[in-house]
Amino acid sequence: MRRPLLISLLVAGFFVAPAFGQDESQLPSRLDQALQDMLSERESPGALDERIEAARKLGATEQAILEARFLYHVDRREDDKLAAMLPELEAQAKNFKLSESQIFAVEEDWFAILEYVRAIxxxxxxxxxxxxxxxxxxxxxxxxxxxxxxxxxxxxxLEEAMKKVKVDFSLSVQDLNGETALLQSLAKDRKAVLLHFFSPWSRECEESLPDFTAxxxxxxQAGIAVVTIIGESMPEAIADTRAIxxxxxxxxxxxxxxxxxxxxxxxLRIQAAPTMVLVELDxxxxxxxxxxxxSLWSEVKGIAPGFKRPEVDGNGH
Incomplete structure (x- = not known):
């Protein structure tokens, strides 16, 4: 449900595909097309490198290439990679040219992303x-x-708030059939518990079910109990969850x-579904x-080193 919007805020409307039947003189130049391909690449680091090399050969500036790499890591939520870019961004700040920017209309926007990376x-x-x-x-x-x-x-x-919170495993909860159980009984003989906050009325919850299932x-199998929590207790929500x-x-x-x-x-200050909370037995x-x-999957591996997250295709396999 929550997805970083920086790329759309930065580049929305920058590149517009030519309309069908447009005069050939209005089509993008080879460099323009290479820049567009570079800035929109999200498949893999190798694919990005190929796009960068193609754009560089056609005359793309190092500033434009740096901007493409920034957008790539932002959209893939790779904060560690963004933080690693800080020395390059600081060096470029001394030579920044608005005329060479591919995504910013004003200089302040470029320096804002420098501060953003410093914050990360x-x-x-x-x-x-x-x-x-x-x-x-x-x-x-x-x-x-x-x-x-x-x-x-x-x-x-949220991280600061969670340091002050401990889940009470003696809490009694009900399943979808109205049967009561203690959370601690669900955690018995396990290494940890993953709480999955779910709503039957959330499109993202529904679309992510194949990945969640796997x-x-x-x-x-790795010894971590999975407990899905339905936030809505109305009969309609319970019925819809059963149907799912x-x-x-x-x-x-x-x-x-x-x-x-x-x-x-x-x-646990849950504000959206799906949300996952990994809880130790204490x-x-x-x-x-x-x-x-x-970070979720890194923490899971810290508890169950042998865990490997399955890859799921669009059909849920």
Whole structure:
């Protein structure tokens, strides 16, 4: 449900495909097309390198290439790679030319992404004050990119909040049939518990079911209990969830209804579905966030080193 929007904020409308039947003189030049291909490449590092080399041979500037690499890592949510780019971005700042920029209309926008990367680097180094300083400056330089900066602030606040939270495994919960069980009984003889917050009315939850099905099976085999929490306790939500379970072969784990008076979703500050929370058996939170965040799977491997996340194609295989 949550996806970084920086690329769309930066490059929306920059490249417009020529309309069918357009005069050949209006078509992009070879360099223009190579720049477009480079800036839109997301498949793999190797594919990006090929696009960069093709654009460089046709005269693409190193500044344009740096911008393409920045966008590639932003859209793939590779914060570690962005942080590693900081020395190159700082060096380019001394020689920045707006006329050579492929994605920015004003100079402040380019310097905003420099502050943005400095903020990410500060996060990586656990420097809260440095993060706050640089992300604030990024907002000041380019307010229109605020939707891209905000998730990092939210993540930091959530991580700080989760350090003060412990899941109470003595909490009693109900399954979809109204049967009551204790969370600790679901965690028995396991290494950890992965709480999967799900809504039958979320399109992303529905679309991600093939991936969840395969991942949940691998997690269970690795000794991590998978518990799906339904945030809505209305009869319609329960009925719709049952229908999803019946229509989706291979779903595993326990499917429970969130507690009415002491909801886990409130304790864990769940604001969207799907969200996954990795919990150690003492109640400590190892991860709280979106399933696509690489940090989740790094934390899983920290608990179950042999775990390998399955690859799922568009058909759920």
């Amino acid at each position: 680097k500060a996060l990586e180094e656990k420097d809260r004050d440095g993060f706050k300083k640089h992300i604030t400056e990024a907002f000041w330089l380019s307010p229109q990119q605020g939707a891209a900066f905000a998730p990092h602030i939210e993540r930091l606040r 991942s949940a099976k691998a997690l269970e 379970l019946e229509a989706t072969p291979g779903l595993t784990g326990s499917w429970l209804i969130d507690h009415d008076t002491s909801p886990l979703s409130r304790t 109640g400590t939170i190892r991860f709280n966030g979106h399933p696509s965040d690489p």
